[in-house]
Amino acid sequence: MSFDTALIVESLPKMLMGIGLTFQLLVLSAVFGLILATLLMLMRISGKWWLSWPAQVYIYVFRGTPILVQIFIVYYGFPQLEVIRESVLWPVFREPFGCAVFALSLNAGAYVSEILRGGVLGVDRGMLEAGEALGLSKTQRFVYLTTPIATRLALPAYGNDIISLLKSTALASTITLMEMTGIARTIVAQTYAPYEIFISLAIVYMVLTFLIQKLVARIERHLGRYTLKEG
Amino acid sequence: MTSDAPLIRMQAVGKRFGNFQALANIDLTVTSGERIVVCGPSGSGKSTLIRCINRLEKHDAGRIFIGQTELTDAMEDLNAVRREVGMVFQSFNLFPHMTVLKNLMLAQRLVRKITRQEAQDIAMHYLERVRIPEQAKKYPIQLSGGQQQRVAIARALCMKPQVMLFDEPTSALDPEMIHEVLDVMVDLAKDGMTMICVTHEMGFARSVADRVIFMDEGRILEQAPPLDFFQNPRRGRTKQFLSQILQH
Amino acid sequence: MEALSGWGDDFFQGSVVVAQVFVASLILMVIFGLIGAAAKLSGNRLARTIAGAYTVVFRGTPEILVILLLYFGTALTLTAIAQLFNPEIRFIDVPPFWAGTFAIALIVGSYATETFRGAFLGVTPGSIEAAHALGMSNLQVFFYVRVPEMWRLALPAFGNHMLSLIKDTALISIIGLNETLFVAKQAIGATGQPFTMYIVVGLIYLGFSTIITLTVMGLERYGNRHLRQGT
Numbered sequence: 117m118s119f120d121t122a123l124i125v126e127s128l129p130k131m132l133m134g135i136g137l138t139f140q141l142l143v144l145s146a147v148f149g150l151i152l153a154t155l156l157m158l159m160r161i162s163g164k165w166w167l168s169w170p171a172q173v174y175i176y177v178f179r180g181t182p183i184l185v186q187i188f189i190v191y192y193g194f195p196q197l198e199v200i201r202e203s204v205l206w207p208v209f210r211e212p213f214g215c216a217v218f219a220l221s222l223n224a225g226a227y228v229s230e231i232l233r234g235g236v237l238g239v240d241r242g243m244l245e246a247g248e249a250l251g252l253s254k255t256q257r258f259v260y261l262t263t264p265i266a267t268r269l270a271l272p273a274y275g276n277d278i279i280s281l282l283k284s285t286a287l288a289s290t291i292t293l294m295e296m297t298g299i300a301r302t303i304v305a306q307t308y309a310p311y312e313i314f315i316s317l318a319i320v321y322m323v324l325t326f327l328i329q330k331l332v333a334r335i336e337r338h339l340g341r342y343t344l345k346e347g
Numbered sequence: 348m349t350s351d352a353p354l355i356r357m358q359a360v361g362k363r364f365g366n367f368q369a370l371a372n373i374d375l376t377v378t379s380g381e382r383i384v385v386c387g388p389s390g391s392g393k394s395t396l397i398r399c400i401n402r403l404e405k406h407d408a409g410r411i412f413i414g415q416t417e418l419t420d421a422m423e424d425l426n427a428v429r430r431e432v433g434m435v436f437q438s439f440n441l442f443p444h445m446t447v448l449k450n451l452m453l454a455q456r457l458v459r460k461i462t463r464q465e466a467q468d469i470a471m472h473y474l475e476r477v478r479i480p481e482q483a484k485k486y487p488i489q490l491s492g493g494q495q496q497r498v499a500i501a502r503a504l505c506m507k508p509q510v511m512l513f514d515e516p517t518s519a520l521d522p523e524m525i526h527e528v529l530d531v532m533v534d535l536a537k538d539g540m541t542m543i544c545v546t547h548e549m550g551f552a553r554s555v556a557d558r559v560i561f562m563d564e565g566r567i568l569e570q571a572p573p574l575d576f577f578q579n580p581r582r583g584r585t586k587q588f589l590s591q592i593l594q595h
Numbered sequence: 596m597e598a599l600s601g602w603g604d605d606f607f608q609g610s611v612v613v614a615q616v617f618v619a620s621l622i623l624m625v626i627f628g629l630i631g632a633a634a635k636l637s638g639n640r641l642a643r644t645i646a647g648a649y650t651v652v653f654r655g656t657p658e659i660l661v662i663l664l665l666y667f668g669t670a671l672t673l674t675a676i677a678q679l680f681n682p683e684i685r686f687i688d689v690p691p692f693w694a695g696t697f698a699i700a701l702i703v704g705s706y707a708t709e710t711f712r713g714a715f716l717g718v719t720p721g722s723i724e725a726a727h728a729l730g731m732s733n734l735q736v737f738f739y740v741r742v743p744e745m746w747r748l749a750l751p752a753f754g755n756h757m758l759s760l761i762k763d764t765a766l767i768s769i770i771g772l773n774e775t776l777f778v779a780k781q782a783i784g785a786t787g788q789p790f791t792m793y794i795v796v797g798l799i800y801l802g803f804s805t806i807i808t809l810t811v812m813g814l815e816r817y818g819n820r821h822l823r824q825g826t
Contacts, residue, residue: 180758180804181797182765185776189797192783193790246440246499249401249433250454250506251426260453264444279655286657290769297660310667318656318664325655342444342486 134296141285149224156229178226191215216288235270275332361408371565384552387562393545401432433503437515441487448483473501493524513544609775623700628707653705666694695767714749747818754811
């Protein structure tokens with residue numbers, strides 16, 4: 117048994133062909149997930165049981181089940197339902213890409229909403245009271261005071277969640293999508309060289325993880341410049 | 348608001364937190380230009396009293412009027428009333444993510460809806476009055492506690508309030524900074540600002556207040572001009588409190 | 596729902612497999628986590644570097660890649676070793692149960708490393724010093740003061756690690772472990788009802804997650820009993 121470097125040199129560009137698809141899955145799911153998460157978080161902190169209760173159930177269900185099962189329900193399960201086949205969204209669910217983005221977004225929404233809620237709850241009550249005493253309306257306080265501070269507080273955890281999402285995009289390979297992991301699995305099936313292929317791909321993912329961490333850290337420094345004693 | 352009518356009127360005001368009676372049967376009238384110091388042991392209802400005046404707490408008995416407007420749930424524009432009532436907190440409560448200047452401009456822009464330039468001019472004017480115009484571009488965390496509290500006072504003044512409420516403004520400060528904040532408050536008093544101050548700074552009460560109010564267990568036990576108050580307290584509870592607070 | 600009749604036993608068997616993987620991987624995860632934390636806290640630079648690499652690698656690589664690599668990789672290695680002794684052997688199969696269990700225990704163990712390390716450092720030095728001052732031996736201090744306090748600090752994050760483990764068992768179906776997702780695939784082949792079957796899998800996992808969540812809540816209540824005022 118030996119480590120075939122030539123095979124890596126040959127396979128790496130092939131796998132990197134899938135990076136575009138990996139990115140599309142990541143960015144689209146992150147954006148839709150964030151929108152959904154914001155909605156869920158607002159429902160949870162609304163103080164109205166008929167809004168917060170459904171949000172809580174949603175979060176509980178999506179955090180309590182494996183993402184792979186969620187992907188399979190959407191990709192394999194939805195076509196069984198007539199409601200879905202006849203809906204306007206059918207073109208989305210007919211394609212594995214649409215299914216993957218849909219499932220990943222729903223999943224990310226559940227996790228991120230809890231992160232956002234943590235941020236909002238971390239905002240100092242006294243500071244909000246000062247806004248209230250100055251005559252700022254509830255909406256103005258939320259937009260100008262709560263949002264910027266909660267964003268900074270939630271950012272580190274949000275960065276970790278984006279990394280989780282990146283790793284979850286690899287599961288799209290289980291529903292025939294040829295993103296990086298999908299390509300790697302095909303190559304391994306042909307060459308039967310799991311070490312060379314999977315390890316070099318793992319390094320690619322680690323580099324991406326590292327880059328995301330660096331980016332988040334930079335945004336964090338920018339948003340948190342007011343927390344430094346030295347101006 | 349006309350100047351001869353009372354600025355604030357509280358009639359038989361009560362407030363409960365669960366089983367705890369925070370305020371009971373409070374009657375208080377404040378006229379324009381009056382300077383009132385409220386003192387009393389912790390838990391006596393001093394903070395709740397002034398928090399009810401700008402409705403950070405809702406009273407659940409009696410009536411409160413600011414000028415001609417009564418504070419009720421049915422009020423159309425609570426924020427219009429809040430604009431008339433400035434508030435300074437024990438823990439400063441500056442907006443940490445905004446520079447000093449932005450702290451002063453935000454509510455002016457959003458509530459008084461004036462132009463950026465106008466808001467900035469007003470902000471700089473009041474920063475000069477609290478003697479820290481050079482800190483305008485800094486973030487709150489870069490200032491000392493005393494400076495932060497002065498910014499908080501300037502922020503409230505920018506709204507051109509009719510009355511200023513102070514909730515233990517010097518209690519969170521290191522001793523050497525108490526003075527700079529009190530000096531600013533004395534200046535304000537000299538300019539004729541109507542003020543209600545919850546504080547244990549009895550020197551300030553002596554030199555500035557028109558009336559000192561002593562509270563205990565949610566009630567106003569005694570009120571008198573400072574000279575009377577300090578020299579002939581009538582209630583045993585007041586004497587006890589004063590001896591505790593003045594012994595050092 | 597009548598499509599389910601006849602598959603109840605199979606889903607039950609699948610659930611038993613999930614539970615077995617969970618228990619086995621939980622034990623391994625704790626071991627990996629403790630070794631990792633000990634290494635990170637140790638004075639040995641090499642140990643710290645290895646533990647650091649361990650956490651970076653397994654947090655930055657998609658779970659599915661780790662599972663595939665361990666499964667195919669060990670099979671390949673074992674086969675190569677076996678052929679040294681007996682050239683007749685064509686292929687040695689690694690049981691998916693153990694490859695998968697090891698893989699998810701390694702992954703979640705990398706997160707547990709940080710949890711255990713944080714909990715160890717979170718124990719207030721005051722109570723340790725007090726125990727020493729009372730004349731307790733190092734071992735006594737460790738077991739009577741440090742471990743109970745560590746346990747309380749680590750519990751919330753540890754609960755999340757257990758949820759990760761139970762959900763990650765679903766991924767092992769990819770290498771052929773006959774857990775619930777695998778059962779569902781067979782049931783779908785026979786009944787043509789993917790939605791129903793995958794929902795059943797989802798509910799089974801939700802049941803497992805609920806049991807874990809309730810257990811952790813109970814343990815937390817027990818662990819924090821001294822922090823409650825009154826009774």
